[in-house]
Amino acid sequence: MRSSTGFLLASGLASQALAAKLIASHFSGPVYTLDLTLANATSGTLKVTGQTSGCGRIPSWITIDKASNSVYCFDESWYGSGVLAQFAADDEAILTPKASAPTLGNSVFGALYGGDDDKSFVITAEYSPSTITTYKLPLSASSKPVQKLSWTMAQPGPRPDRQDKPHPHGAFLDPTKTFLVVPDLGADLTRIFKINKATGELTACPTAASLPGDGPRHGEFLETEAGLRYYSLNEVASSVGMYNVTYGADGGCLALDLVQTLSTFGDRKGTTTEKAAELRIAGEYLYASNRNDQKFGKEQDSLAIFKLNKADGSMTFQELTNSYGYYPRPFQVNAAGTYVAIGGQTTANVAIVARDAATGKLGPLVANIDLPPRGTYGGEDGLSAVLWYE
Template identity: 85%
Template sequence: MWTTGFVLASGLASHALGAKLIASHFSGPVYTLDLTLTNATSGTLKVAGQTSGCGRIPAWLTVDKASNSVYCFDESWYGSGVLAQFSADADAKLTLKSSAPTLGNSVYGSLYGGSDDKSFVITAEYSPSTITTYKLPLSASSKPLQKLEWTMAKPGPRPDRQDKPHPHSAFMDPSKKFMVVPDLGADVTRIFKINKASGELTPCPVAASHPGDGPRHGEFVETAAGLRYYSLNEVASSVGVYNATYAGDGGCLALDLTQTLSTLGDRAGKTTEKAAELRVAGGYLYASNRNDQTFGKEQDSLAVFKIDGADGKLAFQELTNSHGYYPRPFEVNKAGTLVAIGGQTTANVAIVARDAATGKLGPLVANVNLPPRGTYGGEDGLSAVVWYE
């Protein structure tokens, strides 16, 4: 049962003056959005600003609130791309601060290294089968520090999706000593030691998934039994649970697969369905499903899992409405009371209430469309949405 008491107590008060979000569209614009709550379960979401400068196909956003910065990564398929840093004013309005040329086709990016863990930036390039690193700050003359590329002897179990390695994200582990790179095409999660001073990455042994899983994104959680890693598998529409261990001061991070569950509850994903993102909040894990249309035409789902605090195992709870088609990105706010969901094809941002005590997702609070609408299965429409907090 959905309850509003907790939201009223902790969520509405913290957002009485409104909240800010940043969203990007594959056609080029980057938006600032204003959320104003009327009560616990209703409000308005509107565009407060719009800018450009993230190349031709903005695909991913990373917020560094401490420096009032938003980094945007261009998925341009035309042989080159852009890595852009925007500065945000008090109203989260964005101004292009600096940009650097990239190799293009970047689908993800994050900060790492240095004394502040923000001295370098890494990008994952889907079709070139590469990851690339750059030193900050960015400029027009920025050059890659390191580029790593992979090949495969033969396609994977899903040749249409796994014809070659496809790194899909790159982020630090909790110790901030290792870089984790899920590879959708090769069915492995690649791991690298980070030289914090130079930004150089040194390969560690890879962690294997099940054939045909197609790992895309991931998150770590500390449990009573130790560190766990959760892998969102796009191709199989599943979540893999790994025990994560460190092999001493000079060793590597190791991931051992222990459990795999479908993101669609009691059935496996179809070839026409694709899991997209996962997020962890308050002992619960959420995953988005594209093209399952569980809640009607162009109404895809978010899966809810309970994380066992003792051993980290997952238990499926339910599917809830994403209020959009092809929910590519989504993110829980810091208070744990609201979820922003980006419908890729419907090109909308939906805000859904969340009960931080029970983990249940509640009613639609607000929604805004950011045209143009995407096409079925196309890399167009809405690409990313993040809370600016």
């Protein structure tokens, strides 16, 4: 077994700054600022240095724009109305409510796009209304949607309990920032839109199908030697799909072609009680979070690690590693590639895990903090999001 000293040297952690800040949200309402202080590269502490409210009743997702010291928060309230909130961050990443706009609620994701700076509009994905909605920035109490698109299905998908109707669950900019891809968990497809940067208007392109019962939820792009690839985290099937990306001539549509799908459990398929949540790419490695596999003991779920072939982007499953929490919904690798912040949804904890940037392996638990109240099994409660503020 590799020693902690060996892990330290191989991952370049010795030169890592010994402090960092994170932003986390809880389904019960609070949005937190967290400070990570390291005694050394593999041992540290997390503490709450700031707490605010203002993101409605059920904060579900956060987006950080460090350039403008802004944090955007999206409300999943399913009571017929919600809030889209903007917070200003000071030098210590302490958040102050800056602006908010009313929404229809049930927003599970949000992202900035459009304009000369690619940050002039914001898109939200509404799970149960089967809609996406766009707003112009800056926000105000009188903000109105720029555009709202909705969908229906003629019949349920292969998993009627999860795929009763369309359920958009994200919105991801391509590297040119001229297209948005929207994974639809309920309809087993990824919707693709061309962006009018001046007006924020979205024009639909042909959709890209996943495998039946996949339930796409989250995604990321990666440039390879053979061209651009898009990776889809599929919640219902607990799998990751890799798509080749092409662009139409003369400003035509972006297209996705599915070429590989692997289980987030390696040599077995996920069960109906297991649910993949997010994926992240760091260097030549892809990580995916698995909820409710309890691979490492009671309330200790896993993260899957895949090696990405730098030539063509194809995936090879490597191993499962401990997430140090139950229902790991959100996670993110820091910019240096040396730590991973993992949010346990049900255990309502944030775990910091060391990462070896050379091998992609995740190492020891460096720090952990509980942010009560903890969630309930299968409930939409507990910790909802965590991101590095950098």
